[in-house]
Amino acid sequence: MNRKSREFQVSFDALDPKALSIFWRDALGYVHPGPPGVEVPEGTDPLDAWAEFLERVGVPEDQRNTRSALEDPDGEGPKIFFQQVPEDKIAKNRVHLDIRAAPGLVGDERMAALEAECDRLVALGAKRVQRFEPEEPLSLGFIVMNDPEGNEFCLD
Numbered sequence: 651m652n653r654k655s656r657e658f659q660v661s662f663d664a665l666d667p668k669a670l671s672i673f674w675r676d677a678l679g680y681v682h683p684g685p686p687g688v689e690v691p692e693g694t695d696p697l698d699a700w701a702e703f704l705e706r707v708g709v710p711e712d713q714r715n716t717r718s719a720l721e722d723p724d725g726e727g728p729k730i731f732f733q734q735v736p737e738d739k740i741a742k743n744r745v746h747l748d749i750r751a752a753p754g755l756v757g758d759e760r761m762a763a764l765e766a767e768c769d770r771l772v773a774l775g776a777k778r779v780q781r782f783e784p785e786e787p788l789s790l791g792f793i794v795m796n797d798p799e800g801n802e803f804c805l806d
Contacts, residue, residue: 659729660747663739664799667732668697671718673798674730676774677749680720739800747803748792756790764793764805771795771805 664670675682684690685703704714720730751767752760761784768778775798784791792806 657728659731661731661733662799662801663735664732665734665738666715666799667718667734668715670797670799671720671730671732672697673775674732675720677771677776677797678720678727678730679723680727680730681723683719683721743802746801748806749803751805757784760784761791764791767805768793768795 662670671682674680682696684696684699688699688703690696690699716734718732752763755763772778777796779794779796781793782789782791792804794802794804796802
């Protein structure tokens with residue numbers, strides 16, 4: 651039996667989809683796609699193009715931040731979708747993202763790379779939760795973090 655893998659996207663519930671998508675864009679090196687049928691000129695922020703598009707098609711201003719999306723500029727990673735929900739996050743995630751910030755590194759070099767990435771993401775609005783030291787052979791060490799809306803993710 652020959653089965654083909656499926657494409658998928660990762661979806662986040664969010665209070666502020668635009669702000670959360672900006673954090674993850676900068677964390678992952680992803681990009682905001684332009685609006686459907688709109689060519690976004692080089693050097694133009696796709697979010698500005700979206701603002702103009704939503705106004706032009708008559709979306710009420712209070713509904714313009716109900717969703718946002720990101721895509722991998724190389725076309726390899728999954729799309730990421732952010733949808734507005736009215737409630738705060740109230741429990742631990744059952745699924746989370748791991749950002750591979752130190753591939754191939756071990757020991758002090760690995761942990762230094764994770765710390766540098768942690769500092770970068772904290773500057774973008776993330777919160778550091780806990781560092782786990784290497785416990786070979788099962789763990790090379792990692793850092794648990796929260797995004798600006800409290801969603802857990804790991805640097806590993």
